[in-house]
Amino acid sequence: MSSPALFLSFNSRIRWSVTLVLAAVLGLAAWYLQYEAQLSFSLLSGAAFGYVIQRSRFCFYCISRDFIERRETRGLLGLLTALALGLVGYHAVFGIFVPDASVGRLPPGAHIGAISWALVFGATAFGLGMALAGSCISAVLYRLGEGAFSGLVVLPSVLLGFLLGFYCWNSVYLQFMQQSPAIWLPAELGYAGSLLVQLTVLALLAALLFRFGRDKAPAAATTYQAIFVTRWPAFVGGILVAVIATLAYLRVAPLGVTAELGSISRSLGSQLSSFPTRFEGLDTMRGCATVVKETLLSNNGVFILALIAGAFAAALPAGDFKPSLPRLRDLPRLIGGGILMGFGAMLALGCTVGVLLSGIMASALSGWIFLLCCSAGLYAGWWLRQR
């Protein structure tokens, strides 16, 4: 095939030029950071993750709503694909990091959260919040790249939610979390058992979706359109998310998008005189732990910025970049949703990416509990919005 750019309209060429400039800027930034290998990798993986979730519309709320309202399953099947292959990828890495799962050591950094009422409550609040706000935190970020500036209302509300979470942290921790176990399935079932059991559950979920799904066949498209314009088939997005997640865990840390938001919130909070100066046990908990911001460029901060840039670069040639401002009457819903998400993410120590995706891939029971509770909260929020 000859260069497709020759057949593009003037408008498309401008969009492509911006995308290419953006790609060059990201490449240069990664090159500039080459001596900080983890930062450089975070930047590239963030951009790739942003690109992939934009192209495959990997938005936890949207794909759930598609199913609830129209029995459209391809988004959810994409999520199941990501979880299944991520599980396989993580197990491959675990085999290297912790050769014997039964010795009582947890794999370094993997998001294996504590099982407690705080997780149940936090995940449910998060689900409710994402239904109200219309997207979870990762989707807010990638849709910023599509010009959905309502995210600029949601993100500060998320910070506010985190702030509330910090105020409650000490009592919640001592009441519910201090003695709660972090359950890692390979330690209970062995690597083979953990992989089998979880893949079976995912297969059953997929079978249910096939049974109840009513998907329409996607419109035919040229190769160019299929790659750069129309939404990717669900499994393509799922496969690529699993690849990025596995590589990110191998090289830096599990995927997550709330560590930086939490640490910004904590730094802002520390300006307030009533803000707690100590957070009991927080540094011993697994997940998107929230430390006080000490450096301008953190792995997770770079990841998030690159995610937005990657989504922007993907949205432009696709014609998905459509700048929009939130309507005034939507503000209370967006703010409320953002606060619930921030508060929920603080208690659950992460969100749909950090706890659901990275948690289930890591075979953490906490990831599955988050999936259940977050889905329940999401359904309740969707139901509320119909009233």
Place this chain on the structure above:
Amino acid sequence: MSVKTLFSRAGILVLVAVSSWSSIASDFLVSTDWLEKNLQDPKVRLIEVSVNPGVYERGHIAGATNLVWHTDLVDTVKRDIVGKEQFQQLLRKAGVSSDSTVVLYGDTNNWFAAWGAWIFDIYQVPNVKLLDGGRSKWEAEKRPLTIAQKAAKPGNITLGEPDYSLRAGLKDVLEIAEKRSDYGLVDIRSKDEYEGKIFAPAGVQELAVRAGHVPGAVNVPWGSAVAADGSFKSKEELKQLYAAVGIDGSKPVVVYCRIGERSSHTWFALKKILGYDVRNYDGSWTEYGNSVGVPITNVAGTVWGGK
């Protein structure tokens, strides 16, 4: 032979001596170069002790075993170093035998690797060496890392009774502070901690409720013992550095820091490289600065809890 030739020949001799010295194992230090050449030697047992979790797993020097400082090398219930039985089991599992050469290395300038070396010494493990410059030098020289973990063939080391003459306790340090015993005392923390401007460096949890230092201690921050690439300065430079503050080996020395790990780095320099009689005070400032009734020098006069 002219004087000129004599000098040039002597020069060559020194060069040869120096370059061959750097490629053989010294008694206590090995160079990155030496290690890479001897990685295949079954007698060499490589052990990583890094501060940060996940560092070893994401890439270590081929053949290295990982020791986790906060569970493997300590008693996790009472504040003490690991017990003999547990440590012996750990070393055997890591493939250490009585005729092994153990090479320790770690991140952040070998802090915990040096602390490990101190514990190995207490249990009288023979032939323990530090990789000079640690992980950072190895990485900076772009030498290879691997993520593959190979279980070592179990070793047969039998540990001796712990040699506590390498360790100083609160009682010993108090005697020095009150001038009842004649020891040199080196505080290796930062100048601000030594002078009592701060209680502990930013971001650390282990605090003391009093600021300052043990009376009579001199301040030589640990970092002054290392060169730009993270390796130890030469023996001559180290000798001058410590002699300048009166630590010249003429009397025994005690080193301390905040929790006893960075001081192991200085302990290693003074004990192993300079051959002085040195003890590490692992209780360090978190014990001394929290003790009731002990004398303290607080130059800055910072008051705990004051506004």
